[in-house]
Amino acid sequence: MTELRALQPSPADDIGTLxxxxxxxxxxxxxxHPGLIIGxxxxxxxxxxxxxxxxxxxxxxxAQDLGKRLIEPVWTPLGxxxxxxxxxxxxxxxxxRLMYGARISLSISFGAALISAVIGxxxxxxxGYFGGRVDAVVxxxxxxxxxxxALLVAVAVIAVIGATPLILMxxxxxxxxxxxxxxxxxxxxQLRNQEFVLAARMTGASHRRVLFxxxxxxxxxxxxxxxxxxxxxxxLIEAILSFLGLGIQPPNxxxxxxxxxxxxxxxxxxxxVIIPGLTIFFLVVAINLAGDGxxxxxTPEGRS
Numbered sequence: 001m002t003e004l005r006a007l008q009p010s011p012a013d014d015i016g017t018l019x020x021x022x023x024x025x026x027x028x029x030x031x032x033h034p035g036l037i038i039g040x041x042x043x044x045x046x047x048x049x050x051x052x053x054x055x056x057x058x059x060x061x062x063a064q065d066l067g068k069r070l071i072e073p074v075w076t077p078l079g080x081x082x083x084x085x086x087x088x089x090x091x092x093x094x095x096x097r098l099m100y101g102a103r104i105s106l107s108i109s110f111g112a113a114l115i116s117a118v119i120g121x122x123x124x125x126x127x128g129y130f131g132g133r134v135d136a137v138v139x140x141x142x143x144x145x146x147x148x149x150a151l152l153v154a155v156a157v158i159a160v161i162g163a164t165p166l167i168l169m170x171x172x173x174x175x176x177x178x179x180x181x182x183x184x185x186x187x188x189x190q191l192r193n194q195e196f197v198l199a200a201r202m203t204g205a206s207h208r209r210v211l212f213x214x215x216x217x218x219x220x221x222x223x224x225x226x227x228x229x230x231x232x233x234x235x236l237i238e239a240i241l242s243f244l245g246l247g248i249q250p251p252n253x254x255x256x257x258x259x260x261x262x263x264x265x266x267x268x269x270x271x272x273v274i275i276p277g278l279t280i281f282f283l284v285v286a287i288n289l290a291g292d293g294x295x296x297x298x299t300p301e302g303r304s
Contacts, residue, residue, distance in 0.1 A: 029296065029297045030293070030297050033293045033296060033297065035289040035290075035292055035293045036289065036290055036292075036293025036294065036296070036297065037293075038286065038289055039285075039286045039287065039288070039289030039290030039291070039292075039293060040286075040290050040293075041286075042282065042283065042286035043283070043286050043287060043290055046102055046106070046283055046286075047106065049099055049102055050099070050102035050103045050106050050107075051103075053099040053100050053102065053103050056099065057093075057095070057096040057099050057100065058082075058083075058084070058093060058095060058096060059083070059092075059093035059095075059096045060093075060096065061092060061093065061096040061097040061099070061100040061253055062092070062251055063091075063092060063093075064090045064091050064092055065087075065090075065091035065092075066090065066091050067091065068083070068087050068091040069087060069088070069089055069090060069091040070086070070087060070088070070089060070265070070268075070269055071083050071086050071087040071091075072086050072269070072271065073085050073086040073094075073271050073275075074086075076271075083095070085098070085271070085275055086269075086271055086272075086275075088258075088261060088262065088272060089261070089264070089265060089272075094258075094271075094272070094275060094276075097253040097258060098253070098255070098258065098275070098276060098279060100253045101253035101254050101255045101257075101258060101276070102255070104165070104248055104252060104253065104254050105235060105238055105239065105254055105255045105256075106235075107165070108165055108168050108169055108172070108238050108248075109231060109234045109235045109238055110231070111165075111169035111173070112168070112169045112170075112172035112173040112176070112234045112237075112238070113173070113176075113227055113230055113231050113234050114173070115169060115170065115172075115173025115174065115177075116172075116173040116174070116175075116176045116177040116180060116230065116234075117177075117180055117223060117226070117227050117230075119173065119174065119177040119180070119181075120177035120178065120179065120180020120181040120184065120226075121180055121181075121184050121216075121219075121223055123138055123141065123142075123177070123180075123181045123184075123185075124138070124180060124181040124182065124183065124184030124185040124187075124188065125184055125185075125188050125211055125215060125216065125219070126138065126211075127139065127181070127185045127188075128184065128185040128186065128187070128188025128189045128192065129188050129192050129207070129210070129211060129215065130207075131189075131192075135185075138181065138185065141181075142178055142181050142182060142185075145175075145177070145178040145181075146178055148175075150175040150176060150237070151237060151240060153175055154171050154172060154175055154237065154241060154246075155241070155244065155246055157171050158171055158241060158246045158247075159246060163241070163246055163247055163248070163249065165248070168238060168241065168247060168248075172234055172237050172238060172241075175237075176230055176233060176234060176237070179226055179229075179230060180223070180226050180230075183222055183226055184219055184222060184223070187219045187222050188215055188219065191215055191218055191219070192215070196214060197210060197214055197215065200213075200214050221298035222298075224294060224298060225291060225294050225295045225298055228287065228290055228291030228294050228295075229287075229288065229291035229292075229295075231287050231291070232283075232284040232285075232287040232288050232291070235280065235283065235284055235287070236280070236284060238254070238256065239254070239255050239256030239259070239280050240256060241256065242254040242255070242256030242257040242260065243256040243257070243259050243260045244260075245260065255276050255279055255280050256280070258272075258276035259273055259276050259277055259280075262276070
């Protein structure tokens with residue numbers, strides 16, 4: 001009997017042989033994905049700087065001092081540690097304006113990304129679930145949207161109605177929802193005939209319950225991936241509008257506006273254009289790295 005008991009597996013052994021859960025598998029893949037780690041680290045750093053900018057900026061980003069105008073960055077022979085990244089043509093500290101510009105640029109970009117995600121998800125999930133004429137209307141709306149150049153439409157609309165942070169969020173969000181609709185519509189079409197959806201219908205569940213209680217939780221990973229990929233595009237659109245003078249208006253700092261303010265001194269003081277330009281570049285690259293990593297982890301079946 002003692003030998004038989006010794007040969008019987010213990011509960012601990014059974015637990016140890018259980019396969020890892022999907023969450024554990026995703027966490028293991030995330031730890032081995034360098035692009036995701038680098039991208040999330042950079043994005044998290046920029047978000048933290050934006051959140052705590054009022055407490056960590058070395059100078060007032062709006063304070064003008066013509067006696068300190070066009071001071072070069074600290075790594076140049078004429079640089080000063082009092083202004084690490086130098087000053088602009090009005091003597092304002094560039095580092096402080098970059099920090100405050102992160103607050104404005106990220107708030108508009110995140111708001112626009114959220115608006116576009118809501119619009120595209122609602123349109124896509126309705127079209128994919130109901131099909132038929134409803135899907136035909138949704139397909140028509142998607143085709144119309146894809147035929148419109150988003151940036152040119154944004155320029156025309158904002159030039160007519162004016163530019164405020166709220167209007168920028170609404171206009172940009174209303175012009176970049178097509179990818180959400182296309183992907184969500186396709187995903188819902190694949191899920192609507194699955195057993196759990198059919199079972200919910202047979203129990204008398206309403207369409208609203210099926211859409212938001214059964215289908216929406218199963219496409220959340222797709223939404224997260226699209227948001228992470230579209231956020232970089234939204235940031236670029238906001239920067240381009242500000243550069244053209246149709247976005248955030250001075251003296252409020254915005255990364256695109258900082259590039260526009262420095263272009264008049266591009267050949268004399270190139271740092272005024274290079275520094276904010278590189279800031280936009282590295283943030284967009286980091287967002288794309290994070291988005292690509294999230295796609296590998298959350299929807300690995302979508303990778304070739």
